[in-house]
Structures are given as C-alpha cells and as structure tokens.
Amino acid sequence: MSVTIYHNPDCGTSRNTLAMIRGAGIEPEVILYLETPPSRDRLVELIERADLKVRDAIRVKDTPYFELGLDNEALSDEELIEAMLANPILINRPFVETDHGVRLCRPSEVVLDILPEALGIPFTKEDGGVVIDADGQRV
Numbered sequence: 001m002s003v004t005i006y007h008n009p010d011c012g013t014s015r016n017t018l019a020m021i022r023g024a025g026i027e028p029e030v031i032l033y034l035e036t037p038p039s040r041d042r043l044v045e046l047i048e049r050a051d052l053k054v055r056d057a058i059r060v061k062d063t064p065y066f067e068l069g070l071d072n073e074a075l076s077d078e079e080l081i082e083a084m085l086a087n088p089i090l091i092n093r094p095f096v097e098t099d100h101g102v103r104l105c106r107p108s109e110v111v112l113d114i115l116p117e118a119l120g121i122p123f124t125k126e127d128g129g130v131v132i133d134a135d136g137q138r139v
Contacts, residue, residue, distance in 0.1 A: 001117060003028035006038065006046070006095040014094040016108035016125045021096070024118035028096075037088040043081060046095045049102035054080045057104060059092040112138060 003021055005028050008014045021028050031038075038046065047057045054077040058070065065071065070083055070090070084090045096105050100114040109131045112118055120136035130139045 001026050001099055002097075003115070004031060004097045005029070006031050006033040006091070006093055008032070008034060008093050011093055012126055013106055013108050016131075017094045017096060017105045017111050020108065020111055020118050020123050020131070021115060023121050023123055024115060026115075026117065033091060033093065033095075034088050037085060037091070040081060040085060043084060043091065046097070046102055049097070050095065050104050052104060053077075057092050058084060058090050063087070063089045065090065109138070 003026050005014070005018055005021065007018055007030050009032070018028070018030065037043075047054055050057070058065065058080060060066075064087060068083055068087070069075075070080065092104055092106065094105050094108075096103055096111050096114065098114045100116065103110050103114050105111045108125065112131075119132065119138065121132060122134050122136065123132045124130050133139055
C-alpha cells in the first residue's frame with residue numbers, strides 16, 4: 001500500500017490522520033508541505049482527485065487569507081492556486097493519497113474512506129475523541 005500525506009506537524013488534525021495511517025501498520029511518505037510545497041500541477045491534481053473546488057482546498061484559519069483579499073469571490077481558480085503556491089500555509093491539510101484515492105482529511109477520520117486497512121483497529125484522537133472503538137467499529 002502506497003500512502004502519501006501532505007503533513008503539518010503543528011496541526012492536530014494532520015497528526016491524528018498520520019497516527020491512523022501508522023496505526024494501520026503503514027509508514028507513509030510524509031511531505032512537510034510548508035517546507036516542500038507541491039508543484040502547481042501536483043496541487044491541481046490533488047484538488048481534482050479529491051473532488052474539491054479550489055476554494056474548498058484553501059485554509060482560512062490562521063492564514064493571510066483575508067489580508068490577501070482571497071475572500072473576493074471574483075478571483076479565478078488560477079489566482080487562488082497562485083496564492084496557495086506563494087503562501088503554502090493556505091493549502092488546507094492534510095491531503096492524503098492512497099491506492100484508493102485522494103482526500104482532504106478534515107476531519108481526520110475522512111482518511112478511513114481511502115484507507116480501509118485502518119478499519120477495525122481501535123483509534124482515539126489526541127483530544128480523546130474515539131474514531132474506531134475497542135470492537136473495531138467506526139464511531
């Protein structure tokens with residue numbers, strides 16, 4: 001199983017997603033996208049394969065989103081992509097790619113949609129929220 005996660009270790013959702021992947025016995029390729037942002041083509045591919053609109057892939061919280069005027073609905077997808085490439089903090093996270101597809105894993109348990117190998121393995125988030133209970137059932 002090949003798994004890639006575009007990860008920000010300062011993000012609890014990203015850490016929980018990575019922990020679920022590893023809990024399934026898979027060591028993913030971890031891309032610290034703030035240090036090594038994806039190329040334009042790769043970013044567009046991730047967004048398309050995750051079946052998102054570009055605007056849905058932009059992070060607003062704790063970013064320069066408003067300062068850059070990205071809330072302007074008249075901006076094109078190309079302009080939004082340019083902003084994301086210039087300011088990788090604007091790329092929402094974590095994007096995860098597996099053999100089963102690509103998802104923006106917010107909340108972290110969305111990873112289970114493309115990582116059935118993790119189902120049945122108990123998992124509790126950092127904040128104590130149970131994702132998969134002791135019986136291996138998704139909560």
